[in-house]
Amino acid sequence: METNKISRLLKVSSHLIAGGVTVALAAVLAFNAGSRLLETRDPEMALRLNPMNPVAHLQSLRTDIAGPITAEDLPALQDRAARAIAAAPLESRGFSTMGILAATEGDIDRADALFEHALAISQSEPTALRWKVLRGLQKGETEQALLDLRLLSKRWPNLKAEFENLYQALLGAPGGVDAAALHFRNPGPDRRTLMSDLRKTPAGALLASQLLQTLAAQNGRRLEPEIEMTITALMRFNNSAAAQNLFLFTLTQEQQAEVGNIYNSRFRLEPSKGPLDWGLLGQPGVDQQLHPDGGLRLIFKDAPMRFRSVVQT
Secondary structure, eight states, rough: HHHHHHHHHHHHHHHHHHHHHHHHHEEEEEEEHHHHHTTTHHEEEEHHHHHHHHHHHHHHHHHHHHSSSOOHHHHHHHHHHHHHHHHHHHHHHHHHHHHHHHHHHHHHHHHHHHHHHHHOOOTOOOHHHHHHHHHHHHHHHHHHHHHHHHHHHOOGGGGHHHHHHHHHHHHHTTHHHHHHHHHHHHHSSHHHHHHHHHHHSSSHHHHHHHHHHHHHHHTSSSSSHHHHHHHHHHHHOHHHHHHHHHHTTTOOOHHHHSSSSSSSTOSOOOOOOOOOOOOOOOOEEEEEEOOTTTEEEEEESOOOOOOEEOOOO
8 A cells, every 4th residue: 555655656756757857958958049039139138048058148248348358358359369268169159259359459361261261161250251351452462352341241231330331441442443443343232332322432433433344345325324323423422523534435336426615505316314414304385305416406485485405403
């Protein structure tokens, strides 16, 4: 009788233990999953859920090194980076983080090696790629720097604000415009984005003008509307001379024949709607007709009007 009671108690205990283990395991898995979800958005909370999460450790470290770093801070930060690498040796961000610290310390050769190792693990690791672009510019390796920057742009569009100024630096480097003309010779989203970014600053708009002139010379045709938008940007930055040069040097042979003190003064060409070409603005009271042999015919409709429909900048 006693033996049966003990047996039943043992069975109940084993079930309770098994249930407890299951609950504990489920809790561990839940904490780990929560930690993974928060590791980049809230690394501190992720570490509370799972103190062993290496990505959260790295993200926390990246946050700490985003600001100014003093010489006194470096040893502790390097120790944290080393521990993160030891915990996750295949995590490229660990090596790029250590590369940032090496560069801060002034050890450029070691930084180069660490960033190179990060790229060996992941060829599109953004911090290492950005470093490689900058080093390529310093070494005069413009072609390779452009290839790396294009990879960075394609892989990490959400980080655009961190590297969009590199295109301006690259085009301003020796051979930069020619290299960009080769890689962006075909129209498409990449070139539109590049031109849009360049047109944001006076220096960038001037580089965009140089690039468009090179592209026009290679292609033998105008590149509307890119030229018109760049001319508008140059004029917005009060660089009318560069705007006029871009306009003149990208005209086709047919358009070149109509260059004078006033462009297309005989109206032999259809207005292009460019900022330095004629603009024919429709308005009540007058009809405007381009004659096939040249000239603009205005037909007034005997109605009240204020004539301002033919303009050229």
